[in-house]
Amino acid sequence: METGLAGKTVLITGAANGIGRATALAFAKEGAHVAMLDHDAMKLAETAELVRGFGVNAFAVEADLGTASGVQAGLDAILAQLPEGIDVLVNNVGKGDPKPFLEITDEQWERTFELNLMSMVRVTRHLLPVLRRKGKGAIVNNASDLGRQPEAVPSDYAAMKAAMLALTKSLARAEGPHLRVNAVAPGPIWSTFWSRPGGFADGLASIHNMPPRQAVDHEMKLRQLPLERLGEPEEVANVIVFLASDLASYVTSSVWGVDGGSIRSI
Numbered sequence: 001m002e003t004g005l006a007g008k009t010v011l012i013t014g015a016a017n018g019i020g021r022a023t024a025l026a027f028a029k030e031g032a033h034v035a036m037l038d039h040d041a042m043k044l045a046e047t048a049e050l051v052r053g054f055g056v057n058a059f060a061v062e063a064d065l066g067t068a069s070g071v072q073a074g075l076d077a078i079l080a081q082l083p084e085g086i087d088v089l090v091n092n093v094g095k096g097d098p099k100p101f102l103e104i105t106d107e108q109w110e111r112t113f114e115l116n117l118m119s120m121v122r123v124t125r126h127l128l129p130v131l132r133r134k135g136k137g138a139i140v141n142n143a144s145d146l147g148r149q150p151e152a153v154p155s156d157y158a159a160m161k162a163a164m165l166a167l168t169k170s171l172a173r174a175e176g177p178h179l180r181v182n183a184v185a186p187g188p189i190w191s192t193f194w195s196r197p198g199g200f201a202d203g204l205a206s207i208h209n210m211p212p213r214q215a216v217d218h219e220m221k222l223r224q225l226p227l228e229r230l231g232e233p234e235e236v237a238n239v240i241v242f243l244a245s246d247l248a249s250y251v252t253s254s255v256w257g258v259d260g261g262s263i264r265s266i
Helices: 018-029 041-052 068-079 106-134 155-175 200-206 212-222 231-245
Strands: 009-013 034-040 057-062 088-091 137-142 179-186 256-260
Touching: 009 018, 009 106, 018 034, 018 041, 018 088, 034 041, 034 068, 034 088, 034 137, 041 057, 057 068, 068 106, 088 106, 106 137, 106 155, 106 179, 137 155, 137 231, 155 179, 179 231, 200 212, 231 256
Parallel strands: 009 034, 009 088, 034 057, 088 137, 137 179, 179 256
Antiparallel strands: none
């Protein structure tokens, strides 16, 4: 089946690692040009080279999307390289720390808010006029299964992802019929989000008093995940590409779980 993405330009936030990198490569395989923002300049450059290996253009700008000034500077720099604008926006950037509620300080609540929710708000607000000029386009927001079915930790991250899902629905109503807005809600995905020093795996290791990967497997058993494994970044990227493509031309205001069956509700 044809995705209709060849020759289109996609902008992805948080593209240096994990789901962001896998998404950049998945779009490149479909013949789309890829613009990328991330704070990790070295990993971002690596992703850009991998994207170019598919014979498409890659545009990469280092940016701190956890601040208003960082978003503005990053978008100004990337849009200067894209005179034709963009066709697809993927709001992917995000980070969470699995701390119990009583250990989450006001400062951490604010950091989680700025990076996970306000980055999406600011990037989308800035790029909506650009997308509207095309007359047709798509936004895909990377949320989380925790935004639909919160666990005990991390409550701050879950709250921001729930807000992201609500905003996805609002934007879909406001921007139809020409701009489709959808979200993916990944479950546990083995990426740098989990494996980085101080990430989810280390946090769960502290909570469960086990080595990191053993603690992750234990957590999956506690959640009674039907597929009994973590997902891979590519498995989320495939769904993001579908939602952005012509194959999903009648899909908007939807939340697609890529979660190994973690969500039990109908």
